Amino acid sequence: MVTGSVTPYRSGQRDGRDGFAQLLHSEWTKFHTVRGWMLGMAAAALMLVLVALLAGISSDQRGAPAVPTGPGGEPVTDNFYFVHQPLTGDGSITVSVSGLDSSVPEGLGELRPGVVPWAKAGLIVKESTREGSPYAAIMVTGSHGVRMQDGYLNDRAGPVSAAAVRWLRLERSGDAITGYASADGKDWTRVGTVHLELGPTAQGGLFVASPQSVEGMGTTASVSTATFGDLRLQGGWTGRNWAGEQVGGESPSFAGYPPPAAGSFTRSSGTFTVTGAGDIAPAVRYSLPTAGTLGNILTGTFAGLIAVVVVAALFITTEYRKKLILVTLTASPKRGRVLLAKAIVLGAVTFVAGLAGAVVAIQLGERLARSNGVYLFPVTSSTELRVALGTAALLAAASVLALSVGAIFRTSAGAVTTVIAAIVLPYLLVANPFMPADAARLLTRVTPAAAFAVQQTLVQYPQVENPYTPYNDYYPLAPWAGLAVLAGYAVASLAIAAVVLRRRDA
Amino acid sequence: MSTALHAEWTKLRTVASPLWLLLGMIAATVALSAGATSVVTCAAAGCGGDVTRYSLIGVELGQALVAILAVLVISSEYSSGMIRTTLTAVPRRTTVFAAKAITVTGVVAVAGTIAVLASLLVGRFILPRQGFTASHGHPVLSLADGLTLRATAGSILYLTLIALLSLGIAVVVRDSATSIGVILGLLYLPPILAQVIGNPHWQHLLQRLAPMSAGLTIQATTNLNSLPICPWAGLGATAAWSAAALTSGVVVLRTRDA
Numbered sequence: 001m002v003t004g005s006v007t008p009y010r011s012g013q014r015d016g017r018d019g020f021a022q023l024l025h026s027e028w029t030k031f032h033t034v035r036g037w038m039l040g041m042a043a044a045a046l047m048l049v050l051v052a053l054l055a056g057i058s059s060d061q062r063g064a065p066a067v068p069t070g071p072g073g074e075p076v077t078d079n080f081y082f083v084h085q086p087l088t089g090d091g092s093i094t095v096s097v098s099g100l101d102s103s104v105p106e107g108l109g110e111l112r113p114g115v116v117p118w119a120k121a122g123l124i125v126k127e128s129t130r131e132g133s134p135y136a137a138i139m140v141t142g143s144h145g146v147r148m149q150d151g152y153l154n155d156r157a158g159p160v161s162a163a164a165v166r167w168l169r170l171e172r173s174g175d176a177i178t179g180y181a182s183a184d185g186k187d188w189t190r191v192g193t194v195h196l197e198l199g200p201t202a203q204g205g206l207f208v209a210s211p212q213s214v215e216g217m218g219t220t221a222s223v224s225t226a227t228f229g230d231l232r233l234q235g236g237w238t239g240r241n242w243a244g245e246q247v248g249g250e251s252p253s254f255a256g257y258p259p260p261a262a263g264s265f266t267r268s269s270g271t272f273t274v275t276g277a278g279d280i281a282p283a284v285r286y287s288l289p290t291a292g293t294l295g296n297i298l299t300g301t302f303a304g305l306i307a308v309v310v311v312a313a314l315f316i317t318t319e320y321r322k323k324l325i326l327v328t329l330t331a332s333p334k335r336g337r338v339l340l341a342k343a344i345v346l347g348a349v350t351f352v353a354g355l356a357g358a359v360v361a362i363q364l365g366e367r368l369a370r371s372n373g374v375y376l377f378p379v380t381s382s383t384e385l386r387v388a389l390g391t392a393a394l395l396a397a398a399s400v401l402a403l404s405v406g407a408i409f410r411t412s413a414g415a416v417t418t419v420i421a422a423i424v425l426p427y428l429l430v431a432n433p434f435m436p437a438d439a440a441r442l443l444t445r446v447t448p449a450a451a452f453a454v455q456q457t458l459v460q461y462p463q464v465e466n467p468y469t470p471y472n473d474y475y476p477l478a479p480w481a482g483l484a485v486l487a488g489y490a491v492a493s494l495a496i497a498a499v500v501l502r503r504r505d506a
Numbered sequence: 507m508s509t510a511l512h513a514e515w516t517k518l519r520t521v522a523s524p525l526w527l528l529l530g531m532i533a534a535t536v537a538l539s540a541g542a543t544s545v546v547t548c549a550a551a552g553c554g555g556d557v558t559r560y561s562l563i564g565v566e567l568g569q570a571l572v573a574i575l576a577v578l579v580i581s582s583e584y585s586s587g588m589i590r591t592t593l594t595a596v597p598r599r600t601t602v603f604a605a606k607a608i609t610v611t612g613v614v615a616v617a618g619t620i621a622v623l624a625s626l627l628v629g630r631f632i633l634p635r636q637g638f639t640a641s642h643g644h645p646v647l648s649l650a651d652g653l654t655l656r657a658t659a660g661s662i663l664y665l666t667l668i669a670l671l672s673l674g675i676a677v678v679v680r681d682s683a684t685s686i687g688v689i690l691g692l693l694y695l696p697p698i699l700a701q702v703i704g705n706p707h708w709q710h711l712l713q714r715l716a717p718m719s720a721g722l723t724i725q726a727t728t729n730l731n732s733l734p735i736c737p738w739a740g741l742g743a744t745a746a747w748s749a750a751a752l753t754s755g756v757v758v759l760r761t762r763d764a
Contacts, residue, residue, distance in 0.1 A: 051699060051702070054699070054702070054703065055702040055703065055704065058702075058703045058704045058705040058708050058709075059703075059704025059705065060704065060705065061704070290704075296701075296702045297702075299698060299699060299701065299702045302694075302695060302698050302699075303691065303695055303699075306687050306690060306691045306695070307687065309687065310683045310684055310686070310687035313683050314681075314683045314684075317683065321585055372704075374704065411578075411682070412681075412682050412683035412686070413574045413577050413578055413581070413682040413683060413685075413686045414574060415683075416683050416686045416687055416690075417570050417571070417573070417574050417686055417690065420570075420686075420687075420690045420694070421567060421570050421690075424690070424694050424698075425566070425567060425570075425694070427698065428566065428694060428697060428698065429542070429563075429566075431697065431698065431701065432563075434546060434555060434556075434560070435545075436545050436546060436547065438545070439545035
């Protein structure tokens, strides 16, 4: 039998490629051809915008008094009782403070002695009695010793004297203001020098401020009374009549005096007794409760998150349900790479959708808030960019987490619930008013909810007492560190999912 | 009806996941309650706080597992095609749905009772160590106290209402992931959204209407005057949500091709 040589059949098609780019392309094809998933992503972006819209149109503060701003445009509290007179040219003012007693309300119309760590009494030189005008002050405080402060943000510690009588002095020379402190009125220590544009005539004199003090999880108004003696003007400054006045009494950042107290001063044989409330400091959440933040505008992130998590879980669990995973793993037997390709495609799509939603939401939310008279804590454009990018990254990390949990569980209901409960529930618990501050800080440090730190824009000031809790938009972690916590969970679960996928029969 | 009930009970009993979900629900509820009660403190007499509510806070997490259970009872039939067998065997769709609702409600009520009572016990054990003692104005938690009894019974009822709400939504949506997303969004989002609504009337309305914030007012035993809605009315709002979801579920099930 003669056998001819048989030419084996060869397909005319070119060899298929199995590079990572092909894998990415096939996963992208799977994703964008399912209309529900694309709609889900669009819905996530839309949620961000809709909630920003809801927050914007539901707030109406037109006609509210303007928020005072400091020299740098930052919101400030500038409320205190001021015993002052105009001081022209250079000179100095000296005083001894022999007592500073604070009271907090107890029941209705009753006061009891209390400790207000940042109650302030001392000397101040200020451009005018207008709220937010430049100043320099030296003061004794409730429990932080002698301080010199200026420009609302700057705070310097002076010598802490054990003696009950503390002597303070402010000296002006041109635009330089120098503060001194002394235990006995003889040996003086320079606390600091600041440079201010005050004009030829400034207002100077005694002041008493008494900020809200933190009690439990809230704050309470307080009032303080200081006793001054040995008041004397030297150098070019000469004495006239002292006038008492509450600075910023109508300000939105002033909580008022706890009844029945009121601001006042009395003078008898060289002793001044001054009662005041308020604070001279940067504004914080509690001093401006009606003001908004970028984080408030982006509350829709929670709604968007749910949509993203559902789509992300379906992206993998549908493969199991439709047995497509068998085809996928036959076509690309390197299972870890399949999972990585899915994570990259999903993360990228989520990031783009999230960024679009966040940018539109921020623009729209800010505009609506401003047109409704709502004051927003100011942010720099780089902070705004960080919040928008961070929000998109938060959603992307959550999508990868949901994908990985979905790959581990293989059923979508469990995966969706796990991820939503892990991210949203800690935030809900933190938002419970009874949640102690320490527990709230711990929750926003170790759970995936830490990522919401990336949306924070408020700054914590050591010289201002305020409940710095996540509920009030103050997170314990720095913005990117918070996001890194969620990213860590996502990467860890992706690694576990890759191991499980490799070991387990599909 | 009794055969339909028996069939649903068999389906629920012979699969492992419902049992695990119910055990998980009990564990999650008690764990969150234990965690929350061990971080709150009462330093001196006259400190505020609602010890019953602290002890029952775990329900906020437990309800998520109840929702999964209820969703899976429906969506697993759709994803596996079992629904066609079920509806062939019992062509009266309302009967099928009622049987499912009764079985799920029954098991959730039993597991919910265990979870809620265990949470209360945990609170009773932990809270006095955190300073919530009789001398500080917080007597030991006891079901003999009418308000605590109401909170306890109400929490169990609340869990069954969440199961019914989830069943209804699952029938309408059919896909498990989407159903869970919708349910958890409905439960967890309104309290968060309420924080950013500037208009106090809208805010108040949202708190009165949302299934979770209204329903869980049943857990309150102090400051009853400052609640957004009175406790039984709040639970009524949750019941209205469940009734609406069940009704749409029945309508959809009867009119739509399985």
